Amino acid sequence: MSNDKRKEILKFLLLVLFFALITGYAASIINDYFVIKKKNILLAEQIQRIIKQRKDKKELIKKKKFLSDQLTKKKKKYYKKIDADPYNFGVKIKNLLVLNKLIIKKYQTIESKGNTILAFSVSGDMLSFFRFLKSISKSDKYIFVLYISINSINEKSEIESTFRVTYGTIDE
Amino acid sequence: MNSIVFAERKDSCIQYYNFDGKFITDNPMIKAVLVSRLDFDVKFIKLPSLGENDIEHFLRYKIRSLYPGNPEETIFDYDIIKRGKNKHAVLYITLKTTISEYRKKVNSRALLLPFNIVRNIALENNKNKIIIFWQLFWFEIIIVNNGIPHFSIVLNRENGSSQRKYKLNELLLKEFNDFNLICFCGKSDKESLKSWIMDNLKVTRQPLFFHLENLKWNKVINPDGIFRFKKRKKRKLLSKIIIYILAGVAFALALLILNKFKNFEDENYRDLNRYYSKIKENIAEVKALENDINNMEKQLDVLNNKQPVDSYQVLTNIALVLGNSAKIKSFILEGSFFRIEATGRKPMEMMGVFNKSSAFKNVRLIKVIPINNSENLFVITGNINVK
Numbered sequence: 001m002s003n004d005k006r007k008e009i010l011k012f013l014l015l016v017l018f019f020a021l022i023t024g025y026a027a028s029i030i031n032d033y034f035v036i037k038k039k040n041i042l043l044a045e046q047i048q049r050i051i052k053q054r055k056d057k058k059e060l061i062k063k064k065k066f067l068s069d070q071l072t073k074k075k076k077k078y079y080k081k082i083d084a085d086p087y088n089f090g091v092k093i094k095n096l097l098v099l100n101k102l103i104i105k106k107y108q109t110i111e112s113k114g115n116t117i118l119a120f121s122v123s124g125d126m127l128s129f130f131r132f133l134k135s136i137s138k139s140d141k142y143i144f145v146l147y148i149s150i151n152s153i154n155e156k157s158e159i160e161s162t163f164r165v166t167y168g169t170i171d172e
Numbered sequence: 173m174n175s176i177v178f179a180e181r182k183d184s185c186i187q188y189y190n191f192d193g194k195f196i197t198d199n200p201m202i203k204a205v206l207v208s209r210l211d212f213d214v215k216f217i218k219l220p221s222l223g224e225n226d227i228e229h230f231l232r233y234k235i236r237s238l239y240p241g242n243p244e245e246t247i248f249d250y251d252i253i254k255r256g257k258n259k260h261a262v263l264y265i266t267l268k269t270t271i272s273e274y275r276k277k278v279n280s281r282a283l284l285l286p287f288n289i290v291r292n293i294a295l296e297n298n299k300n301k302i303i304i305f306w307q308l309f310w311f312e313i314i315i316v317n318n319g320i321p322h323f324s325i326v327l328n329r330e331n332g333s334s335q336r337k338y339k340l341n342e343l344l345l346k347e348f349n350d351f352n353l354i355c356f357c358g359k360s361d362k363e364s365l366k367s368w369i370m371d372n373l374k375v376t377r378q379p380l381f382f383h384l385e386n387l388k389w390n391k392v393i394n395p396d397g398i399f400r401f402k403k404r405k406k407r408k409l410l411s412k413i414i415i416y417i418l419a420g421v422a423f424a425l426a427l428l429i430l431n432k433f434k435n436f437e438d439e440n441y442r443d444l445n446r447y448y449s450k451i452k453e454n455i456a457e458v459k460a461l462e463n464d465i466n467n468m469e470k471q472l473d474v475l476n477n478k479q480p481v482d483s484y485q486v487l488t489n490i491a492l493v494l495g496n497s498a499k500i501k502s503f504i505l506e507g508s509f510f511r512i513e514a515t516g517r518k519p520m521e522m523m524g525v526f527n528k529s530s531a532f533k534n535v536r537l538i539k540v541i542p543i544n545n546s547e548n549l550f551v552i553t554g555n556i557n558v559k
Contacts, residue, residue, distance in 0.1 A: 022423070029430050036437040043444045050451055057454065060461040067468040074475045133484035144480035150503040168478060 077142045078170040086116035089167050093143070097122055100132040110164070117146065119164045126150075126157040142168040175203045176284070176387060179277065180309055181211075186277045191358035191384045193308045204282040204397060209305075209312045209326040211270050212285055213239060215263040216321045219252075222259075227252070231261055239265045247271055249398045251288075253295060255320055262287055262321060264398050271399050282397025286312045287324065289387065290356060294321055299352055302373075306357035306365040353379040481508055486556050489531040494522060501549070508556045515543060519550040531557050 086109065097104055097120070106121035122129070129150065136143045148163040177196060178189040188196045188205070215238050222230055227250075235248055247268045253260040264285055274283060286305035287294070294303055298319035305312040309330070315323040353375055357365045362381060369375060396407075483505055490512065494500070498516025516522065519540050526535040535554035542548050 026427055026430065029427065029434055033430065033434040033437060036434065036441050040437060040441050040444060043441070043448060047444065047448055047451060050455065054451070054455060055458055055462070057458050057461065060458060060465065064461055064465050064468065067465060067472060071468055071472055071475070074472065074479075078475075130484070130487065133487060137482045137484035142480055145483040145505070146507070148483055148503075148505045150500070152499070152501050168480065170475075 075170060077140070078168045079141055081169045081171060084167060084169050086118075089116070090118055093118060093120070093165060096132055096135050100128045100135065101125070102128055102132055105160075115166055117164050117166045119162070121160070121162045123153070123158065123160045126152075126159050129159055129161055136165070144168055175201065176289075176384075177202050177205055178208075178308065179205045179274065180208050186273060189308060192360050193358070202281060204284050205274070205278045206284045206286070206289070207274055208310065209286060209307070210310050210328065211266055211274075213263075213265040214285060214287055214312075214324040214326075215239075215265065216323065217261045217263060219259040219261050221257075227259075227261065231263060235263065235265060238263070241265075241267060245269070247399070249401070251291075251398075253321070260320060275399075283399055284397050286356070287314060287321070288398065289384075290314065290354070293354060293382075295319060300350060301352045301354055304353070304355045304357075304365065304369075306355060306361055306368075308358075308361070311365075311368075350376070352377060354382070355379050356382045356384055359383050359385055481505070481556055486510065486531075489529065493525045493529060493532075498522065505556075510554055510556060512552045513549070514552070515547050515549050517546055517548070519548055519552075523552070526552065526554065533557050 090107075090109065094104065094107070102122045102124035104120060104122050106119075108119040110117040110119055133145075136145065144166045146164045146166060148161065150159050150161045152158070153160055178191070179186050180189060181187075188198065188202065190196050217231070217234060217238075219227060219230065231248065231250055235246070236243060239246060239248075245267055246265060248263055248265045250264065251262040253262060286307075290303050290305060294301060294314060294316050296319075299316075300318065301314075301316040303314040303316065305314070307329070310326055310328050312324060312326045314321060353369070353373070355365055355369075362383075365381075366379075369379060486505060487503070490500075490503070490510070494512075494514065494516065497518065498514045500512060500514045502511075502513045504511040519537055523535065523537050526532050532554050533556075535552060537550060538553055539551040540548050541550070
């Protein structure tokens with residue numbers, strides 16, 4: 001093989017190599033382009049899906065605030081366990097009864113499952129008893145009426161009532 | 173201003189002449205040299221359809237049958253004329269020694285033959301033409317058939333005209349019935365050319381004269397001239413390089429644009445990812461909020477369930493249902509269960525009201541004992557709905 005022919009072949013091979021490299025580079029760019037484009041489409045679709053499913057943060061904040069207020073309000077109606085004082089509670093109920101002109105016939109403290117229950121036997125006017133129940137209902141702290149029985153004594157709306165009350169506590 | 177001069181052999185020495193026939197010395201104003209047509213042969217050949225590179229091989233082969241000289245001592249150059257789809261070659265043939273002599277004299281200046289000067293006029297339209305290039309010592313006749321150069325003959329002015337007169341007339345009569353006669357000559361030589369035409373050609377139309385003195389260098393002629401292989405090769409190489417550079421630039425530009433597109437998509441992907449991360453953060457916050465809300469609702473549920481029955485509200489609701497038509501004898505409330513013992517007129521009607529009220533459920537009339545004609549003692553049990 002002549003030198004010229006060899007040179008020609010070498011030139012051709014170099015040219016082929018150069019074009020192969022360039023073509024490879026171009027192909028890799030094109031491939032990258034399409035791969036990224038596909039990723040973009042998928043990501044955009046995913047974002048769209050998430051946005052559609054996402055709840056309104058402002059609404060949730062509003063709701064949280066409302067619930068928080070409700071909870072605070074409710075919790076305020078209970079005694080904290082450390083603040084609960086059966087003696088004071090008894091005094092409070094007695095005061096209410098006296099205030100409503102009801103006569104305490106019997107008063108008893110019962111301990112049941114760690115709770116202090118106060119049992120009362122009272123007599124008086126029906127309306128006074130109603131007022132007593134109303135003041136319990138409007139009390140700043142919950143007063144649990146576990147049992148109540150009212151019996152009419154005579155036609156003058158006098159009654160005798162036996163009831164058991166306790167106070168509600170929460171941990172915090 | 174001698175931009176083009178004639179070169180003629182005088183005592184086997186090549187010398188320059190201007191268009192008046194005056195001898196001139198070498199000077200830098202000389203841009204191109206019109207060589208003696210007697211030293212060169214000019215042939216016109218119709219080319220088959222060939223690639224640019226094959227034309228030269230074809231002409232090299234063809235020249236053997238056209239030129240009697242030894243191929244080793246012969247050199248040729250050519251121009252290509254394109255007429256529609258057809259190609260024609262104008263072949264300039266001479267001896268290598270002749271070219272060497274001329275090159276020695278003219279250095280790098282362009283060498284020209286009459287056809288290089290008359291080319292544009294010869295190819296101007298598709299008419300039949302006879303072009304006479306009238307020189308001091310010789311003249312060339314170029315016959316153009318339908319706009320394509322067909323034949324060229326050179327005659328010596330001193331002794332050639334009478335010998336070839338017969339042949340020339342025969343040739344022209346054979347070629348044309350009708351033709352335009354175009355003459356190129358120096359101003360001072362116009363009369364001698366006119367008288368030669370009168371003697372030798374049967375002219376029906378007035379000839380058109382161009383004075384060689386008026387020829388403008390560059391405008392009429394290819395500035396390279398003929399037999400400038402190196403320069404032409406250089407130019408070819410340069411144009412090849414330019415084409416390669418242009419192709420390279422176009423390719424690079426295409427790659428650049430492609431890369432730009434890719435980068436744009438990359439940037440887009442990064443933006444989307446950033447946005448996605450933001451949304452994810454937001455979603456985490458929303459999720460935390462939802463958890464908080466769920467916890468609060470549970471706590472609220474627990475507290476609501478723990479909330480005591482409002483005995484005052486229960487009694488009020490019962491009083492509303494019973495109204496004035498009944499008197500409660502006894503009432504028991506334990507948890508949500510209640511029991512009423514009362515006297516009244518229409519316990520069944522009361523039951524209807526109880527059942528309609530949303531404050532109670534499972535309300536039952538347990539016992540009805542008539543006391544007298546209008547009154548009954550009755551017992552009702554049920555559960556409270558009110559919290």
